[in-house]
Amino acid sequence: MTRGFAIVERFSEADLTLPTRxxxxxxxxxxxxATDFTLPSIWHLNFIKILVTIWQQKHLTDEAISSGQAVLKPYLVPTGIKAYMNRDEVLILANRSSNPLKRSLVLPNGVGVIDADYVDNPKNxxxxxxxxxxxxxxxxxxKKGERIAQGIFMPYLLTDNDDIDIKDERTGGFGSSGK
Incomplete structure (x- = not known):
């Protein structure tokens, strides 16, 4: 197999461009x-009220905690792209260096990991x-077509006894490889 990018079916008519260096x-x-997308500021989403409560050392109710967690939940920006690669490779997603500096945008997971078996999964x-x-x-x-992240293809290594464990086949989409 080789490595590369393709457009997913739901965006086949959207005039997307495949990633390039x-x-x-x-x-x-x-x-x-893949589409226009608005990322709201965390400060507009009731976050201040929660911070004030914490700062005042008041007890946070379960409802306030749930509300705070919802505010801090990341948004998923669609790319309309899928990546295919060899079984011993991974696509690492990294933030563009200009995003935090110029636009206050971060990838809260630090880096994203796209496994080789993620491509063509039945969920997405x-x-x-x-x-x-x-x-x-x-x-x-x-805006649609605006660069938001970068993907780096990399090989990865396995431990000597990796073949001892039985591995499941991927059955889901985003965030589904955990047991």
Missing amino acids: ATKSAAGYDLAA EGEIFVQMMNFGLKDVHI
Whole structure:
């Protein structure tokens, strides 16, 4: 098998561009948003009220905790792209260096990991979504085609006794490889 990108079926008519590297020495392929998308500022989502309660050392109710967790939940920005690769490779998703500096956008998981068996899974055809949060003071509008992350193909190593464990086949989409 080789490695590369393809457009998922649900975006087949959306005039998307496959990821490319911007320069000859760039390690990452630029991933873009498949649609216009607004990332709300965490400060607009009742976050201040929760912070004040914590700062005042008041007891947080279960409802306040749930509300706070909902505010801090990342958004999934669709790319409309899937990646195929050899079984001993992974696609690492990393933030663009300009996102936090210029736009206050971060990948809350630090890096994303796209496994080789994620492609063409029955849940979402292997579409890559980029987890993002906006810690800035205003909402950020991402336009269709705007670069939001970069993907780096890498080989990975296995332990000597890895073949002892029985491995399951992937049955789900995003976040489904856990047991």
